[in-house]
Amino acid sequence: MDRVLVVVFDNEAKASEGRSALLQLDAEATVFVYATSVVVKRADGTAAVRQEDGGVFGTALGTTLGTLIGFVGGPAGAAIGALSGMTLGMIADIDQTRVGGDFIDDVRKVLTPGKVALVADVEEDETAPVDTRMEKLGGTVFRRSVSDVRDIANDEDAAAIKADLAQLKAEHAEAKTERRAKLEDRINQLDSKLQARLQKAKEWRERERKLAQARLERLKGRSAGAQAKT
Numbered sequence: 001m002d003r004v005l006v007v008v009f010d011n012e013a014k015a016s017e018g019r020s021a022l023l024q025l026d027a028e029a030t031v032f033v034y035a036t037s038v039v040v041k042r043a044d045g046t047a048a049v050r051q052e053d054g055g056v057f058g059t060a061l062g063t064t065l066g067t068l069i070g071f072v073g074g075p076a077g078a079a080i081g082a083l084s085g086m087t088l089g090m091i092a093d094i095d096q097t098r099v100g101g102d103f104i105d106d107v108r109k110v111l112t113p114g115k116v117a118l119v120a121d122v123e124e125d126e127t128a129p130v131d132t133r134m135e136k137l138g139g140t141v142f143r144r145s146v147s148d149v150r151d152i153a154n155d156e157d158a159a160a161i162k163a164d165l166a167q168l169k170a171e172h173a174e175a176k177t178e179r180r181a182k183l184e185d186r187i188n189q190l191d192s193k194l195q196a197r198l199q200k201a202k203e204w205r206e207r208e209r210k211l212a213q214a215r216l217e218r219l220k221g222r223s224a225g226a227q228a229k230t
Contacts, residue, residue, distance in 0.1 A: 004103075005130065007118040007139040008110045012040060012050060014137050015116040021133040022120060031130060032123035034214075039117045050116075103144045110140055158201065161194040 005022075009015040015038045026033040038050045111117050118139070124130060127143065134141050165187065172183040 001125070001145055002121070002123050003143045003145050005118070005120045005122055006107045006111075006142040007120075007134045008107070008142070009116045009118065009137065009139050010114075012038070012116045014139065015050075015118050018118045018134055018137050018139050019120075021137065022118065022122070022130065025129055025133065030124075034121040034123070036118065036120040039119055041111050041113050041115050041117070043113045045113055103142065107142050110142075158194060158197050161190055161197060165190050165194065 007015075007018050009018060019036055019038055022031070022033055022036065025031045040048045040050055042048060107117070118134075122130075127141075130143075131141055168183055168187050168190065172180055172187065175183055
């Protein structure tokens, strides 16, 4: 299952050990690690990226983790994160994190100033391997499954706007002259909103397609490597 992980540690050294442990699990084929980043929460509440690896996923996955880092670290943290290579093109929109605001709130409560977080996008069949390694290092693990929830929300929003548009157009057709101008303004506003929502949904699906393709190539590469060793 595709998941976003955030593991909070007391210091940077432990977080670095946690990252190494996670990569070791990847080498053992226990989990698949698509991208990682180590983030320090400064005393003033902002976040700074210390270590990162976007692998073959480039800015597409960087948008997901980069935006998550930004929200966890606060507005100033988002600005710092945007300067890093993996997080170029970061969009300050909670939809792009793919995990939801409640998850971010849970992490923020533990990631207090002075703490350090390992943020990663992984594929794991069970939670025990990661939890065991991270807990031995004193890490607190947060995870959230990545799903198509936001995609469904985009479709539902678009459907609702279309319904409102249809109603307004029906009213416009029967309205008196003095009311038609106001209805036309509302129709134009809703139409602009609909087009923006449809464009957002299109961009979301394209990003998810690229991520799926990158993951597939990653799995093929690992399979080929295993066969070569055999």
